[in-house]
Amino acid sequence: MKKQAVIFDMDGVIIDSEPLWQRAQDAALSVYGVHVTPKQCEQHTMGKRVDAIAQTWCELYELDIDPKVLEVSILKHLHQLIAEQGKPMRGVYELLEYLNELKLKIGLATSSNQSVIEAVFNKLDLWDYFDITCSAEHEEHGKPHPDVYLTAARKLDVPTDQCIVIEDSYNGVLAAKNAQMTTFVVCEQCQAEKFMIGDAHFYHLDEVVAYCEGQEEQLFL
Numbered sequence: 001m002k003k004q005a006v007i008f009d010m011d012g013v014i015i016d017s018e019p020l021w022q023r024a025q026d027a028a029l030s031v032y033g034v035h036v037t038p039k040q041c042e043q044h045t046m047g048k049r050v051d052a053i054a055q056t057w058c059e060l061y062e063l064d065i066d067p068k069v070l071e072v073s074i075l076k077h078l079h080q081l082i083a084e085q086g087k088p089m090r091g092v093y094e095l096l097e098y099l100n101e102l103k104l105k106i107g108l109a110t111s112s113n114q115s116v117i118e119a120v121f122n123k124l125d126l127w128d129y130f131d132i133t134c135s136a137e138h139e140e141h142g143k144p145h146p147d148v149y150l151t152a153a154r155k156l157d158v159p160t161d162q163c164i165v166i167e168d169s170y171n172g173v174l175a176a177k178n179a180q181m182t183t184f185v186v187c188e189q190c191q192a193e194k195f196m197i198g199d200a201h202f203y204h205l206d207e208v209v210a211y212c213e214g215q216e217e218q219l220f221l
Contacts, residue, residue: 004159102220110134143172153181165182177197184202
């Protein structure tokens with residue numbers, strides 16, 4: 001089946017924001033005497049919506065606060081960090097330009113809130129590349145449920161089996177596979193056993209460009 005659309009995750013795929021998310025969580029939690037490490041964030045919260053992140057830490061550390069308060073604080077710190085330090089992942093613009101040349105539809109399906117999408121797209125000047133953006137904030141369930149990817153396919157008006165997803169987290173890969181979409185895993189741990197459910201594996205986005213160029217007739221034309 002020829003592919004008509006590529007749907008990107010955002011954090012860790014388009015922008016190098018996972019360290020920023022980790023720092024934002026630690027800063028928000030420090031008010032309550034809690035400090036979390038990058039390893040803990042990767043284990044417990046990577047790929048989740050911010051409401052689920054806040055709920056996770058409140059439960060793990062038995063914090064006697066409204067998780068919504070923690071959620072707001074995490075987002076405040078994150079917005080500031082993105083504005084000050086946000087950087088694109090290697091190969092982002094090259095891949096987007098390549099997909100535009102093929103006249104493919106391009107979408108975003110992220111666990112991040114709409115406000116975070118806007119912060120990232122403004123910082124990296126991405127608005128002109130994407131046909132649609134979707135936040136799991138507006139879904140009943142976040143990743144690993146497929147909801148946000150199904151919404152993206154519907155908005156793009158492309159069948160799910162004609163979509164390629166680019167993901168970097170296990171929850172995200174599960175969501176894409178649950179949506180019956182071809183899934184490219186792009187991250188430093190792409191060869192880890194948990195990611196073997198993906199359809200192709202890359203360390204960086206520029207490798208995706210090279211792969212697609214080599215498979216262009218089979219994938220797109």
